[in-house]
Amino acid sequence: MAKNPVKRYAMVLDSRKCIDCKACIVACKAENDVPLGVFRNRINAEHGGAYPRLRASFDPEQCHHCDNPSCVRVCPTGASFQREDGIVQVREADCIGCKYCMIACPFDARFFNEETKVVDKCTFCSHRVDRGELPACVETCPSKVRTFGDLNDSGSALHALLESRRYRVLKPQTGNGPQLYYLL
Amino acid sequence: MDRRLFLQIVGAGGFAATSIACPKFFGKGRRAAEPPVPLGIPTTCELCPNKCSVLASVRKGRIHKLNPNPENPKSRNMLCARGNAAIQQVYDPDRLKQPLIRAGARGEGKWKPVSWDEAFDFAAKKLAETKAKHGPEGTLWSSTEGFQEVFFKNLGLAFGSPNILRHPSLCLASVNLAYSMTFGTVPSFDLQNAKYVIMAGANRFESIITPDTMDLIGGVMERKAKFVYLDPRFTVTASKADEWYPIKPGTDMAFILAMIHVIIREDRCDKAFLDQWTLGFDRLVEHVLPYTPEFAEAETGIPAREITRIAREFADAGHRAVFYAGRRSSWYQNDFQMRRAQAILNTIVGNWDREGGMVPNRKVAKGEFMFLPWDDPKAGRVDEVEKNFPLASAKDGVYLQTRENVLKGAPYPVKAWMIYKQDPLNAVPDQGKTLKMMEGMDFIGVVDIAMSDTAWYADVVFPESHYLERTDPIEVMPGIWPAAVLRQQVIKPIHDTLPMLDIAQGLARRLGLADYFDYTIDQWIEAEARELPVENGLEYMKKHGVVAFSEPKYGTTRNAAYRFVTKSGKIEIFSERLAEAGHDPLPVYASPAQPPSGKFRMILGRKATITHAALAGLPWLHEQVPENDLWINQDQATRLGIRTGDLVQVTSTAGTVRIKARATEEIRPDCVFMLHGFGKRSPWLKLVHNVGAADAVLLETAWDKVSGNAAMHETFVNVVKV
Ligand code: SF4
Numbered sequence: 001m002a003k004n005p006v007k008r009y010a011m012v013l014d015s016r017k018c019i020d021c022k023a024c025i026v027a028c029k030a031e032n033d034v035p036l037g038v039f040r041n042r043i044n045a046e047h048g049g050a051y052p053r054l055r056a057s058f059d060p061e062q063c064h065h066c067d068n069p070s071c072v073r074v075c076p077t078g079a080s081f082q083r084e085d086g087i088v089q090v091r092e093a094d095c096i097g098c099k100y101c102m103i104a105c106p107f108d109a110r111f112f113n114e115e116t117k118v119v120d121k122c123t124f125c126s127h128r129v130d131r132g133e134l135p136a137c138v139e140t141c142p143s144k145v146r147t148f149g150d151l152n153d154s155g156s157a158l159h160a161l162l163e164s165r166r167y168r169v170l171k172p173q174t175g176n177g178p179q180l181y182y183l184l
Numbered sequence: 185m186d187r188r189l190f191l192q193i194v195g196a197g198g199f200a201a202t203s204i205a206c207p208k209f210f211g212k213g214r215r216a217a218e219p220p221v222p223l224g225i226p227t228t229c230e231l232c233p234n235k236c237s238v239l240a241s242v243r244k245g246r247i248h249k250l251n252p253n254p255e256n257p258k259s260r261n262m263l264c265a266r267g268n269a270a271i272q273q274v275y276d277p278d279r280l281k282q283p284l285i286r287a288g289a290r291g292e293g294k295w296k297p298v299s300w301d302e303a304f305d306f307a308a309k310k311l312a313e314t315k316a317k318h319g320p321e322g323t324l325w326s327s328t329e330g331f332q333e334v335f336f337k338n339l340g341l342a343f344g345s346p347n348i349l350r351h352p353s354l355c356l357a358s359v360n361l362a363y364s365m366t367f368g369t370v371p372s373f374d375l376q377n378a379k380y381v382i383m384a385g386a387n388r389f390e391s392i393i394t395p396d397t398m399d400l401i402g403g404v405m406e407r408k409a410k411f412v413y414l415d416p417r418f419t420v421t422a423s424k425a426d427e428w429y430p431i432k433p434g435t436d437m438a439f440i441l442a443m444i445h446v447i448i449r450e451d452r453c454d455k456a457f458l459d460q461w462t463l464g465f466d467r468l469v470e471h472v473l474p475y476t477p478e479f480a481e482a483e484t485g486i487p488a489r490e491i492t493r494i495a496r497e498f499a500d501a502g503h504r505a506v507f508y509a510g511r512r513s514s515w516y517q518n519d520f521q522m523r524r525a526q527a528i529l530n531t532i533v534g535n536w537d538r539e540g541g542m543v544p545n546r547k548v549a550k551g552e553f554m555f556l557p558w559d560d561p562k563a564g565r566v567d568e569v570e571k572n573f574p575l576a577s578a579k580d581g582v583y584l585q586t587r588e589n590v591l592k593g594a595p596y597p598v599k600a601w602m603i604y605k606q607d608p609l610n611a612v613p614d615q616g617k618t619l620k621m622m623e624g625m626d627f628i629g630v631v632d633i634a635m636s637d638t639a640w641y642a643d644v645v646f647p648e649s650h651y652l653e654r655t656d657p658i659e660v661m662p663g664i665w666p667a668a669v670l671r672q673q674v675i676k677p678i679h680d681t682l683p684m685l686d687i688a689q690g691l692a693r694r695l696g697l698a699d700y701f702d703y704t705i706d707q708w709i710e711a712e713a714r715e716l717p718v719e720n721g722l723e724y725m726k727k728h729g730v731v732a733f734s735e736p737k738y739g740t741t742r743n744a745a746y747r748f749v750t751k752s753g754k755i756e757i758f759s760e761r762l763a764e765a766g767h768d769p770l771p772v773y774a775s776p777a778q779p780p781s782g783k784f785r786m787i788l789g790r791k792a793t794i795t796h797a798a799l800a801g802l803p804w805l806h807e808q809v810p811e812n813d814l815w816i817n818q819d820q821a822t823r824l825g826i827r828t829g830d831l832v833q834v835t836s837t838a839g840t841v842r843i844k845a846r847a848t849e850e851i852r853p854d855c856v857f858m859l860h861g862f863g864k865r866s867p868w869l870k871l872v873h874n875v876g877a878a879d880a881v882l883l884e885t886a887w888d889k890v891s892g893n894a895a896m897h898e899t900f901v902n903v904v905k906v
């Protein structure tokens with residue numbers, strides 16, 4: 001298992017297996033004390049067709065932990081920053097609540113947390129990841145839609161999926177380099 | 185028997201060992217190279233019947249997060265939305281915090297907080313009075329399943345009441361009885377290895393999350409099993425199926441019988457299996473002759489050529505084809521016979537006890553605590569099960585028949601009702617009737633963690649400690665991956681609450697029954713742990729929360745010496761016992777009544793965030809589904825001038841509710857649908873009090889003829905814009 005010393009965290013999503021059960025959302029709320037009414041992650045549901053020819057699809061989404069994050073670029077105080085391992089975060093002490101980053105994010109991944117009075121978003125559960133655990137949403141998902149891991153670890157399950165399956169990212173044209181990979 | 189255990193290496197190496205033992209489930213879990221972190225106290229979720237293993241992480245004395253415990257193969261290393269939200273039950277500011285005695289009229293909401301002694305004295309006096317006047321049979325003890333249900337039930341039994349009423353006749357009694365009558369046992373379905381799965385109405389991807397959900401989604405999406413789904417509604421499950429048919433409600437049996445017809449006509453049965461293990465196949469051949477695909481097309485609305493093709497594909501998948509039974513099975517008055525038809529269809533392709541088929545459950549051995557036995561009750565049951573439903577379980581009773589008889593006061597009066605962990609006002613069809621039954625009671629006592637609607641109408645409310653605050657008996661979970669699990673205390677009770685055992689003891693002491701409950705929960709689980717197939721059982725359970733078999737075992741009953749637990753010792757396609765009890769020995773189809781013009785059939789269902797009525801009001805779950813609405817087909821809505829969001833009045837012969845409409849393409853034009861769990865009467869359930877509507881208000885009283893199981897899809901309603 002050749003390992004690059006620098007990690008690059010990412011997530012692969014197999015949306016076909018998503019059953020819109022919301023376990024990921026509730027787990028995130030508990031793990032990260034997310035207030036009621038706002039969310040760090042969501043399921044984008046699409047329903048179509050006419051009876052009896054119908055279809056529905058469910059795509060989980062949260063911060064894409066972009067390679068080239070526009071949110072970080074616009075932040076006037078440096079509160080929004082990117083860790084070495086790719087995780088994009090908000091340093092609460094430095095956030096002045098100007099919400100520029102919320103506008104700059106092409107994925108609508110950020111919200112203002114009225115309890116902490118700073119901008120909030122998915123952290124890839126970095127506190128868990130740093131302890132060697134999986135993000136809460138990944139661990140809890142019943143149908144194992146979500147695979148979290150290190151892109152630079154060629155032995156990871158995430159790597160194996162990206163090598164063997166076709167995938168897409170959302171809004172590649174933004175140049176943000178999103179790191180949520182949706183299997184096709 | 186395979187004794188290869190799902191053994192964990194104690195402590196640090198645990199997760200690594202797990203991945204080796206069972207890579208199928210845990211391949212994506214924590215990797216061996218990473219240092220394992222103590223994630224919390226192992227215990228067992230209580231929010232649905234699946235009872236997943238969890239690790240409770242506690243921060244400064246407060247439960248912060250519940251995580252899945254990967255050591256239990258049965259819970260597949262996941263925790264659903266409900267499981268995650270259990271924390272909010274503990275810290276709910278409106279939960280029951282101390283015993284309450286009613287101070288005003290029933291349902292008026294005036295409560296006097298009292299000490300446990302006062303509550304016990306009060307209830308014991310009332311129960312003793314009832315006994316003096318009407319005998320012990322004048323009391324009814326109803327409960328829903330739970331690890332401490334045994335103590336509640338035992339209190340009723342020790343008290344001398346024959347009227348112990350458990351939940352199956354509101355749930356899966358018909359399916360259990362149908363499979364037992366056929367195989368002598370209720371098998372599981374090996375969805376992880378099945379190649380062809382048919383489900384009818386069992387909305388397994390949406391309504392409840394169990395291992396079957398995970399196995400099936402993996403099977404369908406990864407291993408390419410074929411999945412055919414029948415449901416009047418386009419559910420999440422329908423959206424994932426290879427084929428979805430909006431079958432006409434109540435006609436599933438016609439579909440199944442036609443499949444059997446095709447498989448027999450085209451000689452696609454597993455002949456060798458049928459010869460060796462079954463009884464009555466020849467009678468079946470004759471019996472299904474009239475049930476052609478064309479006949480089924482006329483009944484179900486599914487084209488005959490599709491039925492024929494599905495039957496062929498099903499038979500070709502052979503022992504890896506399953507017609508899945510489902511869980512909540514109370515639908516129609518022919519429910520038992522429809523499930524029998526399923527069981528027979530499964531039998532003729534020979535999927536019994538094979539990989540990818542129907543597998544008899546295995547169990548993990550467990551010890552028993554020996555308590556002082558009591559005398560059997562002298563009186564018969566008030567529901568007269570032996571007379572009305574001779575094949576049904578007399579231990580569990582029949583809910584609707586009990587209510588009918590109590591309302592009539594026959595064969596004898598029942599005047600006190602003790603209720604554990606159950607909300608009959610919402611769980612039982614026809615809320616009006618249940619209210620009337622409550623009105624007739626001299627005494628009602630409720631044990632619960634929250635002020636349910638039923639508790640709201642009680643005379644005394646005993647607050648039970650939450651599952652995260654107590655230790656329960658060890659529970660054996662039979663299955664293809666059998667497990668024994670421990671629910672152990674994670675935090676001390678934060679309010680003046682008690683576990684059911686202590687409540688039973690408090691009452692028993694005052695009723696002169698103390699000797700029957702002279703033990704502690706620790707003694708009880710110690711005895712149980714003694715026979716677990718693992719050393720230092722109790723210590724092991726406290727550390728791991730679960731002991732389980734990791735490898736399925738197939739074919740144990742496929743040996744010449746095996747006798748099925750049926751009258752003939754064989755799998756009974758034709759059932760003499762049914763004939764003797766006055767029922768059809770082979771499933772006979774009768775066309776169900778259809779809603780008269782202008783009316784709709786009301787159908788029910790669940791979402792996995794709120795499978796049970798008690799959960800709709802937990803904030804994290806409530807914000808996902810803040811209100812229920814009435815699904816009505818778009819064309820019908822247009823015809824009636826109803827638009828999404830309009831308030832409509834829905835009326836059946838049982839009652840009337842007002843609810844917002846949802847005009848949608850995703851339902852048949854002859855049905856309407858609403859979610860369970862809303863429209864609560866109890867103001868203590870703030871988020872759902874008077875929000876949306878309760879299905880129980882509308883549902884009429886109807887039951888399956890053989891099992892007595894409540895038939896929940898037999899109500900026709902009319903809908904008008906308000
Ligand atoms: S998704 Fe939005 S918030 Fe997340 S890194 Fe990209 S731009 Fe920033």
Ligand code: SF4
Nearest residue numbers: 028122124125135137
């Ligand atoms: S990774 Fe953590 S913070 Fe991000 S959505 Fe999942 S649970 Fe929430």
Ligand code: SF4
Nearest residue numbers: 018019021022024141
């Ligand atoms: S937990 Fe998994 S299956 Fe459920 S909604 Fe989230 S991503 Fe989808």
